[in-house]
Amino acid sequence: MRIVLHVWRQRSASDAGKMVRYEVPNVNHEMSFLEMLDVLNEDLITKGEDPVAFDHDCREGICGMCGCMVNGVAHGPLPGTTLCQLHMRHFKNGDELYLEPWRAKAFPVIKDLVVDRGAFDRIIASGGYVSVSTGSAPDGNAILVPKESSDRAMDAAACIGCGACVAQCPNAAAALFTGAKIAHLGLLPQGQPEREQRAIAMVAQAKQELFGSCTNIGECEAVCPKEIKLEVIARMNKDFIRASLRTR
Amino acid sequence: MELNSKCPTGAIETRWDRHRFNLKLVNPANKRKYTVLVVGSGLAGGSAAATLAELGYNVHCFCFQDSPRRAHSIAAQGGINAAKNYHNDGDSVYRLFYDTVKGGDFRARESNVYRLANISLNIIDQCVAQGVPFAREYSGYLDNRSFGGAQVSRTFYARGQTGQQLLLGAYQALEHQVGKGTVQMHARTEMLDLIVVDGRARGIVSRNLITGKVETWFGDAVVLGTGGYGNVFFLSTNAKGCNTTAIWRAHRRGALFANPCFTQIHPTCIPVSGDYQSKLTLMSESLRNDGRVWVPLKGGDKRTPSQIPENERDYFLERKYPSFGNLVPRDVASRNAKMVCDEGRGVGETGLSVYLDFRDAIQRLGAPVIKERYGNLFDMYNRITGEDPYNEPMRIYPAIHYTMGGLWVDYNLMSNLPGLYVIGEANFSDHGANRLGASALMQGLADGYFVLPNTIGDYLASNKLDKLDDSHTAVKQAVANVQDITKRLLNANGKRTVDSFHRELGKIMWDYCGMARNEQGLKKALNEIPALREEFWKSVKVLGSGEELNQSLEKAGRVADFFELAELMCRDALDRNESCGGHFREEYQTPEGEAARDDEHYSYAAAWEYQGPGKSPVLHKEPLSFDYVHPAQRSYK
Numbered sequence: 001m002r003i004v005l006h007v008w009r010q011r012s013a014s015d016a017g018k019m020v021r022y023e024v025p026n027v028n029h030e031m032s033f034l035e036m037l038d039v040l041n042e043d044l045i046t047k048g049e050d051p052v053a054f055d056h057d058c059r060e061g062i063c064g065m066c067g068c069m070v071n072g073v074a075h076g077p078l079p080g081t082t083l084c085q086l087h088m089r090h091f092k093n094g095d096e097l098y099l100e101p102w103r104a105k106a107f108p109v110i111k112d113l114v115v116d117r118g119a120f121d122r123i124i125a126s127g128g129y130v131s132v133s134t135g136s137a138p139d140g141n142a143i144l145v146p147k148e149s150s151d152r153a154m155d156a157a158a159c160i161g162c163g164a165c166v167a168q169c170p171n172a173a174a175a176l177f178t179g180a181k182i183a184h185l186g187l188l189p190q191g192q193p194e195r196e197q198r199a200i201a202m203v204a205q206a207k208q209e210l211f212g213s214c215t216n217i218g219e220c221e222a223v224c225p226k227e228i229k230l231e232v233i234a235r236m237n238k239d240f241i242r243a244s245l246r247t248r
Numbered sequence: 249m250e251l252n253s254k255c256p257t258g259a260i261e262t263r264w265d266r267h268r269f270n271l272k273l274v275n276p277a278n279k280r281k282y283t284v285l286v287v288g289s290g291l292a293g294g295s296a297a298a299t300l301a302e303l304g305y306n307v308h309c310f311c312f313q314d315s316p317r318r319a320h321s322i323a324a325q326g327g328i329n330a331a332k333n334y335h336n337d338g339d340s341v342y343r344l345f346y347d348t349v350k351g352g353d354f355r356a357r358e359s360n361v362y363r364l365a366n367i368s369l370n371i372i373d374q375c376v377a378q379g380v381p382f383a384r385e386y387s388g389y390l391d392n393r394s395f396g397g398a399q400v401s402r403t404f405y406a407r408g409q410t411g412q413q414l415l416l417g418a419y420q421a422l423e424h425q426v427g428k429g430t431v432q433m434h435a436r437t438e439m440l441d442l443i444v445v446d447g448r449a450r451g452i453v454s455r456n457l458i459t460g461k462v463e464t465w466f467g468d469a470v471v472l473g474t475g476g477y478g479n480v481f482f483l484s485t486n487a488k489g490c491n492t493t494a495i496w497r498a499h500r501r502g503a504l505f506a507n508p509c510f511t512q513i514h515p516t517c518i519p520v521s522g523d524y525q526s527k528l529t530l531m532s533e534s535l536r537n538d539g540r541v542w543v544p545l546k547g548g549d550k551r552t553p554s555q556i557p558e559n560e561r562d563y564f565l566e567r568k569y570p571s572f573g574n575l576v577p578r579d580v581a582s583r584n585a586k587m588v589c590d591e592g593r594g595v596g597e598t599g600l601s602v603y604l605d606f607r608d609a610i611q612r613l614g615a616p617v618i619k620e621r622y623g624n625l626f627d628m629y630n631r632i633t634g635e636d637p638y639n640e641p642m643r644i645y646p647a648i649h650y651t652m653g654g655l656w657v658d659y660n661l662m663s664n665l666p667g668l669y670v671i672g673e674a675n676f677s678d679h680g681a682n683r684l685g686a687s688a689l690m691q692g693l694a695d696g697y698f699v700l701p702n703t704i705g706d707y708l709a710s711n712k713l714d715k716l717d718d719s720h721t722a723v724k725q726a727v728a729n730v731q732d733i734t735k736r737l738l739n740a741n742g743k744r745t746v747d748s749f750h751r752e753l754g755k756i757m758w759d760y761c762g763m764a765r766n767e768q769g770l771k772k773a774l775n776e777i778p779a780l781r782e783e784f785w786k787s788v789k790v791l792g793s794g795e796e797l798n799q800s801l802e803k804a805g806r807v808a809d810f811f812e813l814a815e816l817m818c819r820d821a822l823d824r825n826e827s828c829g830g831h832f833r834e835e836y837q838t839p840e841g842e843a844a845r846d847d848e849h850y851s852y853a854a855a856w857e858y859q860g861p862g863k864s865p866v867l868h869k870e871p872l873s874f875d876y877v878h879p880a881q882r883s884y885k
Binding site for chain 1: 295298299302313314315316317318320322323332334370372373374375376377378379381382383384385386387388389390404406407409412413416419420421423424426427433435458487488489521522524525526527529530631632633634697698701743745747748789791792796797799800
């Protein structure tokens with residue numbers, strides 16, 4: 001089948017950027033979305049044109065490196081799916097697709113579809129951990145964790161840090177990402193000692209990175225490839241408010 | 249060159265303790281005076297960087313991805329082994345040690361493997377304390393499952409995302425140190441050369457992947473945790489960015505490369521569907537518990553699977569290995585799938601796949617039970633292939649998964665170059681010729697959390713190093729080398745893309761140095777690879793410049809190194825006139841078609857020394873001795 005792409009091309013952070021139209025004539029149904037971009041790039045290089053830069057690595061939906069907007073939807077039309085796991089059988093001959101990078105002040109464009117998500121690392125560095133130095137841990141079974149807590153913590157910990165939640169949010173908020181880590185650690189006994197301090201620090205860091213505020217729209221949950229629930233944001237808010245009241 | 253493994257002797261149970269006691273320590277107040285460069289941020293590199301910083305060292309950590317959390321350890325599904333014996337089912341450190349030495353087909357060092365098995369206990373404790381959400385029983389205790397190559401339940405897991413959760417634990421520990429300023433993280437930065445001064449590793453040359461800036465970094469020691477080299481085959485289960493460049497360029501600077509031909513092929517991967525295919529996806533081997541592997545009895549049978557009656561199907565694993573059936577080890581299952589496809593009995597459009605059929609299991613147990621056991625895997629299969637495994641059999645084919653070979657290291661994880669440490673999949677030390685399932689995560693974390701942070705102090709405390717800067721000849725030479733490679737790639741200005749060369753190289757490797765190898769094929773590959781490499785340097789087409797984000801240029805540099813590594817792999821495979829683990833030489837098999845080891849002549853680690861471009865490398869042998877687990881023939885009939 002034939003697919004028409006309109007791709008955001010931007011040489012560098014300082015370049016203005018624009019949409020450029022490309023045709024990919026021989027798209028196979030079995031191809032993944034990124035394989036279609038590979039085919040486009042091979043063709044562009046052969047013609048002497050600069051290939052489209054896009055981030056990707058594992059191509060099995062777990063590393064969180066890939067992603068772009070496809071017709072205004074982060075990671076494209078299939079729910080619970082990263083861009084690398086989206087296959088062309090979900091499109092039809094002649095489809096026109098508009099590909100854009102994540103758009104958020106906190107995620108500056110580096111080139112074409114590649115953005116800088118370093119802000120996510122800085123949010124984790126501000127408190128998204130349990131401070132336990134190597135060697136000081138007790139036996140694994142000395143810390144009992146109720147199965148339900150462990151399962152719910154795992155639901156939140158499944159976040160791959162791709163940034164789709166920010167890209168889809170009209171406020172460019174990082175609430176789902178930040179909430180997922182606060183919920184993951186806050187649900188476990190290991191995370192209790194630093195729970196309040198963590199919520200205060202991570203929320204403050206997200207603000208400093210120029211992410212917007214959450215207004216409970218829910219677009220993030222709708223596009224999250226790991227289907228992280230809005231509930232994590234409620235947990236974050238609860239921890240944050242409680243911590244704010246108790247901190248002197 | 250004398251290879252000194254520095255393995256302790258005496259009772260194996262106390263070797264590591266006694267060895268540690270004999271290591272020199274760095275005074276806590278002095279640790280901040282030392283700088284360690286850690287390249288790679290996966291389970292090995294990430295955990296090492298975090299732990300070294302906790303101890304008080306100055307640490308620089310480098311990764312080519314946009315964040316240390318992306319490292320490919322994240323994709324591991326099944327679990328991590330630890331000899332906790334929480335199930336009272338007869339497990340012990342000794343048994344894990346025994347299983348690992350035997351599983352590696354007697355080509356690993358006993359001392360290293362015992363230490364690994366011992367440390368497995370601490371790893372689980374550490375990860376639990378970090379908040380890794382391991383699966384739990386209703387009582388709140390840790391849950392376990394069993395895995396291939398073992399008769400006990402010792403695998404800890406977090407759903408099908410164990411690697412992800414362990415990596416995030418290490419990543420969070422690392423970011424904690426980044427936040428404190430004890431680790432300086434350099435993401436989107438690729439190591440392109442090793443700086444060796446007076447025979448010691450003293451730094452690296454890197455390229456900033458966004459600006460293209462070539463930079464130098466100096467330290468008292470360099471640690472490589474840069475993963476395996478399975479992508480030499482182009483198609484593998486590795487992430488697209490996985491590469492050999494860091495360890496290969498260290499090899500070019502003098503580090504020995506050990507057992508390069510030991511590669512693991514995983515039997516249950518989703519098969520190739522066309523020429524555009526960019527990578528292969530693994531399906532957990534647990535599927536073979538309930539799935540039955542078969543192909544049509546006759547070649548060229550184009551009927552759909554449901555149209556093929558029972559008596560015209562060949563359940564070849566069950567037929568050939570009645571006692572293990574579909575659960576034979578990875579290498580045996582892979583080779584047999586290849587055999588039936590070579591006979592023309594493979595299924596699917598390409599004829600390069602076999603059925604993995606759940607029909608009987610669904611009839612016996614009902615679809616809900618199967619869904620509970622394998623639902624997420626079935627969904628994943630469905631997402632990628634568009635086929636529904638509840639109604640038609642899955643199609644699977646073996647794929648390159650892991651590389652047991654890597655840079656040679658001694659018991660301290662130091663290479664033959666003083667000051668250069670190599671950890672995780674990047675080194676060669678613990679898995680011999682075949683790695684058992686759920687052991688890669690264990691080794692990465694053992695090296696990074698517990699072994700390296702202990703051993704590196706001995707080197708740092710024993711050596712007083714001069715200050716180094718960019719004016720040193722060795723530094724200038726390394727920088728010039730990096731700039732020269734970039735220039736040559738950009739100036740080739742040929743007609744073919746990097747990927748087209750990489751695919752062609754991968755095909756040569758898969759055909760002649762893949763699941764089955766023979767002298768004739770390996771010799772053929774050793775003719776074809778240099779010719780293709782020459783063509784690559786003449787006619788590769790890399791657009792753009794070196795002063796910007798240039799993904800083609802990054803790939804080109806990595807493929808250039810894969811060419812050289814490929815040649816060494818074939819040479820090593822040709823030199824090892826025996827079959828063992830993942831290395832199957834067709835000339836050396838038992839009458840039943842199983843791997844035939846030659847312990848008399850090949851019970852050694854083959855460590856190759858680089859001699860210069862186009863020159864034959866020199867082989868050094870580290871003899872292996874087995875004091876505890878005595879080599880025996882593996883049989884699964």
